[in-house]
Amino acid sequence: MQGDMMNAHRSRLVSLARPVYFSLLASVASGIINTVWVSRLGGAAVAAVAVATNTENLLLGVAMVFASGTTVLIAHARGARDPDAVRAAVRGGWALCGLVTPLVAVGGLLLREPLARLVLGGGGSAALHLATAYFAISLPGMTVFFAQQLVDGILKGAGDTRTPMRLALLANGLILLCDPVLIHFYGVRGAAASTVLCRCAALAAGLRALGRNALLRTAARSRPTGPSSCSNDLIRGHPRLAALRRTLTTGLPMSADFTVRQGGALMLVAIVARLGVPAVAAYAIAYKVMYVATMAFYSVRQAAAIHTAHTRGAGKDARRAIGRQAMLVSAALGLGAAVLFAATAPWIMAAFGAGPEAARQGVLFLRCVGPYLLLMSCFIALGGVFEGSGGAPALLRVTLLGTAVQLPLAHVLAGLGLPGVCLALALAMAVQCGAVTVLLRRAGRQEAEVSFARVV
Numbered sequence: 296m297q298g299d300m301m302n303a304h305r306s307r308l309v310s311l312a313r314p315v316y317f318s319l320l321a322s323v324a325s326g327i328i329n330t331v332w333v334s335r336l337g338g339a340a341v342a343a344v345a346v347a348t349n350t351e352n353l354l355l356g357v358a359m360v361f362a363s364g365t366t367v368l369i370a371h372a373r374g375a376r377d378p379d380a381v382r383a384a385v386r387g388g389w390a391l392c393g394l395v396t397p398l399v400a401v402g403g404l405l406l407r408e409p410l411a412r413l414v415l416g417g418g419g420s421a422a423l424h425l426a427t428a429y430f431a432i433s434l435p436g437m438t439v440f441f442a443q444q445l446v447d448g449i450l451k452g453a454g455d456t457r458t459p460m461r462l463a464l465l466a467n468g469l470i471l472l473c474d475p476v477l478i479h480f481y482g483v484r485g486a487a488a489s490t491v492l493c494r495c496a497a498l499a500a501g502l503r504a505l506g507r508n509a510l511l512r513t514a515a516r517s518r519p520t521g522p523s524s525c526s527n528d529l530i531r532g533h534p535r536l537a538a539l540r541r542t543l544t545t546g547l548p549m550s551a552d553f554t555v556r557q558g559g560a561l562m563l564v565a566i567v568a569r570l571g572v573p574a575v576a577a578y579a580i581a582y583k584v585m586y587v588a589t590m591a592f593y594s595v596r597q598a599a600a601i602h603t604a605h606t607r608g609a610g611k612d613a614r615r616a617i618g619r620q621a622m623l624v625s626a627a628l629g630l631g632a633a634v635l636f637a638a639t640a641p642w643i644m645a646a647f648g649a650g651p652e653a654a655r656q657g658v659l660f661l662r663c664v665g666p667y668l669l670l671m672s673c674f675i676a677l678g679g680v681f682e683g684s685g686g687a688p689a690l691l692r693v694t695l696l697g698t699a700v701q702l703p704l705a706h707v708l709a710g711l712g713l714p715g716v717c718l719a720l721a722l723a724m725a726v727q728c729g730a731v732t733v734l735l736r737r738a739g740r741q742e743a744e745v746s747f748a749r750v751v
Contacts, residue, residue, distance in 0.1 A: 304613075305624060307602050308617070308620055311597070311602060314459065315459070315594035316591055317463070318463040319590040319593065320590060329486045332478050333478060333483060340483050342422040342425075343429050344429065347426060347430060350410070350430075353554075354399065354437060357395060360543065361388050361444075361445055362445050362546070363545075364388065364546020365385070365387065365542055366597075366601065367549075367600060368452065368541060368542060370453075370601050371384075371604045373453060378513055378514040379517070381453075381510065382514045384452070384538065384542070387537075387538030387539045389445065390542070394539070395441070396442070400434060408430075411423050411427045411430055425483045431484070431487075433490065436494070440494060442498055443497060446501035447501070450501070453510045458504045462500055462504070463497070466496070469493035470489055548687035549682055552694045555698055556698070563702070564578070566709055573652040573653040573656055574653075576653040577656035577657035577659075577660055577713065578657075578716070580643075581657050581660045581664070585636075588632035591628045592625050592628065593675060595621055595625040595672075595675070595679065596679035599621040599677075599682075600683035601679075602617055603679065625673060626669060628672060629668045629669045633664070633665030633666075633668045633669060636668075637665060641658050643657070643661065644661075656713050660716075660717060663713070663714045663717040667720040670721060673728060681731075693727050693731055696726065697723045701720065701723035704718075704722055704723060705720070
């Protein structure tokens with residue numbers, strides 16, 4: 296019986312995670328497609344698009360506040376079979392998205408040149424001019440990107456991870472067709488316009504998918520019938536403001552966790568830069584290649600968060616079972632990635648056209664990074680259980696601890712070259728895994744004490 300339950304949890308995690316993984320890969324593909332086509336316009340154009348793509352990755356952390364928060368709240372409501380809470384979660388997601396989006400879109404448009412100057416430096420360089428032109432279209436286009444992220448989050452919370460995958464594939468398929476035409480006529484601005492227009496098409500399809508979703512349609516038609524999980528908030532103040540606050544409270548720790556990790560990765564580049572240009576090039580290539588693995592871990596994390604939220608009322612035993620299966624699935628992916636990278640490292644570096652010294656250091660990095668990937672796979676997967684059960688703030692504290700340990704260790708161990716950086720990453724991740732284990736045991740003891748008190 297227990298084995299059947301474990302198999303059921305594992306099967307559900309895999310079915311949720313697989314579409315999420317392809318969605319994440321597709322989201323990265325848009326930047327790669329733009330870079331490939333823009334490369335024909337010269338180095339300045341490539342630099343401009345690269346800067347804009349990295350900026351969008353940072354803004355994804357902003358979108359996670361309402362997208363991930365809405366996903367978890369809808370998943371909780373779905374598990375509790377509470378249509379009132381589903382409706383409130385959708386309302387809160389759109390309210391927070393509507394509040395944040397104008398600040399980013401309008402503020403970005405007004406500050407596009409200082410932003411380009413900040414990330415590129417220099418005075419009137421060609422790259423600065425092109426980046427400013429790209430930002431003039433892409434930053435207002437964040438309106439579409441943010442709305443699309445929220446639509447995906449709503450559908451994922453309702454248990455549908457396949458539709459977001461199809462929407463991502465649709466957007467990137469259209470970009471693949473439109474990029475060469477618009478870039479030919481409008482240059483870098485054509486690349487930005489192509490991305491925004493194709494995302495508009497995907498957003499329109501996503502909004503139609505929301506209207507067809509059975510859970511959301513039922514929630515929209517239902518009328519309040521009694522106390523719900525969010526009723527106290529709705530009584531205290533305006534329903535939309537209460538729903539917005541719940542979304543913000545739920546999503547902010549997850550967004551902060553993502554932002555802290557991105558910031559730590561950027562600061563690590565500065566440490567690697569002390570080793571010379573070939574080391575930076577090797578690290579940059581290897582880090583991009585590692586996305587293939589880390590996105591798999593994050594897809595399991597999202598699946599674990601959704602599944603944990605759907606079964607939140609089932610008790611600690613179900614949560615432990617989900618966490619165990621998520622960790623096993625993710626660890627298998629991490630081990631497979633470590634072996635694959637170690638075996639194919641020379642061909643990977645050759646495919647990216649790295650110079651001899653950069654290729655040598657890149658091969659060494661990919662062959663040393665295995666322990667870090669394995670530890671990371673376990674930590675990332677368990678993070679989904681925390682997020683789905685309302686423990687995202689505790690997880691954020693663990694991430695802050697890991698980053699605080701990682702950077703000084705990398706600074707000291709960088710004297711050993713890129714293998715030293717790999718060692719620092721692995722040690723910092725081991726600290727995070729240990730901290731999560733302590734939190735899980737503490738939560739288990741607290742739940743046992745509560746259960747005992749109820750019996751007494």
